Amino acid sequence: MSDGDTILKTTDLxxxxxxxxxxxxxxxxxxxxxxxxxxxxxxxxxxxFFNTVTGFYEPDGGSVHFNGEEVTGxxxxxxxxxGLGRTFQIVSPFKNMTVRxxxxxxxxxxxxxxxxxxxxxxxxxxxxxxxxIADNEARGMSGGQQKLLELGRVLMLDPELVMLDEPAxxxxxxxxxxxxxxxHELNDxxxxxxxxxxxxxxxxxxxxxxxxxxxxxxxxQGDFEEVSQNEDVRKAYLGGTTAEDDEVPV
Amino acid sequence: xxxxxxVLDRLPGDRRYWFLALGVLLLAWPFLFGxxxxxIGLGALMWIGLAQSWNMIGGYAGYLDFGHxxxxxxxxxxxxxxxxxxxxxxxVGFALAIVVAAVLAYLVAVxxxxxxxxxxxxxxxxxxxxxxxxxxxxxxxxxxFGLSLPRSPDTFIGIAVPFAISExxxxxxxxxxCAATMLxxxxxxxxxxxxxxxKALRDDQDAAESLGIDTTRVKRQVYVxxxxxxxxxxxxxxxxxxxxxxxxxxxxxxxxxxxxMALLGGLGTLTGPIFGGLLVxxxxxxxxxxxxxxTFYLPLIGTLIMITVLFAPSGIIGILRGEIGxxxxxxxxxxxxxxxxxx
Ligand SMILES: Nc1ncnc2c1ncn2[C@@H]1O[C@H](COP(=O)(O)OP(=O)(O)OP(=O)(O)O)[C@@H](O)[C@H]1O
Ligand SMILES: [Mg+2]
Numbered sequence: 153m154s155d156g157d158t159i160l161k162t163t164d165l166x167x168x169x170x171x172x173x174x175x176x177x178x179x180x181x182x183x184x185x186x187x188x189x190x191x192x193x194x195x196x197x198x199x200x201f202f203n204t205v206t207g208f209y210e211p212d213g214g215s216v217h218f219n220g221e222e223v224t225g226x227x228x229x230x231x232x233x234x235g236l237g238r239t240f241q242i243v244s245p246f247k248n249m250t251v252r253x254x255x256x257x258x259x260x261x262x263x264x265x266x267x268x269x270x271x272x273x274x275x276x277x278x279x280x281x282x283x284x285i286a287d288n289e290a291r292g293m294s295g296g297q298q299k300l301l302e303l304g305r306v307l308m309l310d311p312e313l314v315m316l317d318e319p320a321x322x323x324x325x326x327x328x329x330x331x332x333x334x335x336h337e338l339n340d341x342x343x344x345x346x347x348x349x350x351x352x353x354x355x356x357x358x359x360x361x362x363x364x365x366x367x368x369x370x371x372x373q374g375d376f377e378e379v380s381q382n383e384d385v386r387k388a389y390l391g392g393t394t395a396e397d398d399e400v401p402v
Numbered sequence: 403x404x405x406x407x408x409v410l411d412r413l414p415g416d417r418r419y420w421f422l423a424l425g426v427l428l429l430a431w432p433f434l435f436g437x438x439x440x441x442i443g444l445g446a447l448m449w450i451g452l453a454q455s456w457n458m459i460g461g462y463a464g465y466l467d468f469g470h471x472x473x474x475x476x477x478x479x480x481x482x483x484x485x486x487x488x489x490x491x492x493x494v495g496f497a498l499a500i501v502v503a504a505v506l507a508y509l510v511a512v513x514x515x516x517x518x519x520x521x522x523x524x525x526x527x528x529x530x531x532x533x534x535x536x537x538x539x540x541x542x543x544x545x546x547f548g549l550s551l552p553r554s555p556d557t558f559i560g561i562a563v564p565f566a567i568s569e570x571x572x573x574x575x576x577x578x579x580c581a582a583t584m585l586x587x588x589x590x591x592x593x594x595x596x597x598x599x600x601k602a603l604r605d606d607q608d609a610a611e612s613l614g615i616d617t618t619r620v621k622r623q624v625y626v627x628x629x630x631x632x633x634x635x636x637x638x639x640x641x642x643x644x645x646x647x648x649x650x651x652x653x654x655x656x657x658x659x660x661x662x663m664a665l666l667g668g669l670g671t672l673t674g675p676i677f678g679g680l681l682v683x684x685x686x687x688x689x690x691x692x693x694x695x696x697t698f699y700l701p702l703i704g705t706l707i708m709i710t711v712l713f714a715p716s717g718i719i720g721i722l723r724g725e726i727g728x729x730x731x732x733x734x735x736x737x738x739x740x741x742x743x744x745x
Binding site: 309 | 595598599601602604605606608609610611612613614615616617670
């Protein structure tokens with residue numbers, strides 16, 4: 153099934169909510185080692201795509217392959233332990249736990265000992281430069297720190313693929329830069345990323361390839377310049393239901 | 403951090419000496435104060451243990467279990483049926499209580515733990531009610547007549563019991579069970595990563611799943627454990643109280659008390675149920691003993707709950723940490739609602 157270097161592949165993936173087709177036969181392949189961007193107007197099905205791929209939604213049709221293995225309909229925790237990490241559009245730290253406990257809650261089946269796990273927590277917190285708040289409760293942290301914590305938790309999975317849903321939303325420019333740097337660093341070390349992002353500046357600097365969604369369909373793919381010249385993409389952003397959307401990718 | 407640390411940290415001197423002193427006091431209790439206070443003591447220990455059992459599923463996992471008392475009753479009836487209907491010694495009834503509670507809890511867990519918030523609360527409440535009704539009509543449970551257990555626990559696991567039938571004996575049994583419950587809670591929920599997973603799924607189930615936590619499995623484990631603990635106390639209670647009736651040990655008030663104790667003490671904390679359990683139990687006992695009224699404490703408890711819910715969502719533990727009035731009322735209510743997935 154896998155052509156060697158494809159880490160994630162969806163084939164005609166479809167998800168409906170009643171009469172609404174939120175994901176309409178989406179076929180998309182992500183190469184190992186790349187940073188894939190996903191853009192599209194509000195409600196175009198980006199988050200739904202994440203949820204269907206990672207097992208939170210049962211697809212109504214189509215299939216998902218991860219690392220050459222068919223994983224359609226797998227429970228989320230099983231996929232996570234296989235190395236598919238993700239974050240959510242709305243930050244979701246475990247509020248009543250400390251940063252460290254948030255990280256230790258992550259479950260893998262790599263057989264790491266308690267000490268090794270603790271050591272890894274230390275490394276990741278240091279890498280993300282949040283080790284000074286390791287024993288603070290997550291509830292008191294700023295939105296940006298919570299985003300970093302989320303990224304840290306995902307890294308505890310030692311993921312091969314990380315899917316980030318708007319990692320820079322609501323984050324100040326300095327922190328945004330930091331998050332982007334971290335993504336680049338991790339990518340250099342071999343982690344593949346799929347990133348949903350509305351901020352076109354971020355998209356431009358981050359993504360190797362961009363996939364464009366519109367009304368549940370995957371309408372275009374290419375590097376940033378290519379898709380921003382694409383006629384369908386321009387139409388998706390300028391016309392239709394999201395005319396007020398000012399984030400035109402040109 | 404565990405709920406206990408800040409409180410204990412504030413004690414002057416070496417913490418170990420305080421633990422030691424408490425241990426000695428608890429061990430010497432029946433001899434220091436006599437059988438009346440031994441009875442009060444064993445009741446308090448039982449209710450602290452029960453409150454902790456509810457706290458596992460209700461506090462740590464955030465599932466508003468309104469049928470938990472059923473397992474206390476099931477434990478009681480399992481022991482009673484084994485001893486009365488089949489003539490077995492208590493230990494067999496004790497083992498039966500554990501097995502029956504575990505099997506039933508698992509069977510209940512599979513469909514009901516899919517539900518969230520209020521739906522789970524209603525489902526468990528309905529289940530407890532139907533179990534009580536069943537016990538009232540079944541022959542094996544004694545129906546509306548209840549069951550009278552054989553009196554003398556003169557041997558325990560084949561060992562002769564020194565203070566048979568006495569309050570003192572049961573005081574020590576409850577002390578042992580309560581201490582074991584505390585230890586299990588401490589190790590599993592506060593020390594082990596299992597506890598982090600439980601709290602994680604309470605705070606955000608989807609995030610927990612996305613991080614490799616098999617939330618379905620973890621929830622079932624917590625539920626079964628908490629139900630078994632309640633059943634264990636129920637079986638010993640039946641042995642002690644000698645006469646059991648569905649309207650007593652399967653009454654909704656059993657659940658209500660556990661909920662109130664855990665809530666007042668501090669949900670999802672190790673020591674919360676100790677404070678909450680002591681407070682509610684003592685208020686109830688003392689008002690019935692000294693004021694001759696067993697209902698006098700109810701309005702008082704009601705008021706305390708209102709204060710807790712509105713101003714101190716972390717209960718007595720929160721107050722000891724200085725959290726009272728820290729936020730506005732709406733935020734406190736929201737926090738509590740979120741804890742139980744009611745919003
Ligand atoms: N659980 C659900 N139930 C019903 N409809 C849903 C559900 N989740 C998403 N939808 C609908 O599916 C469509 C796609 O939503 P989705 O959240 O995937 O969009 P999105 O591209 O992530 O948008 P945004 O950029 O605003 O985050 C929307 O019309 C949304 O209302
Ligand atoms: Mg979205």
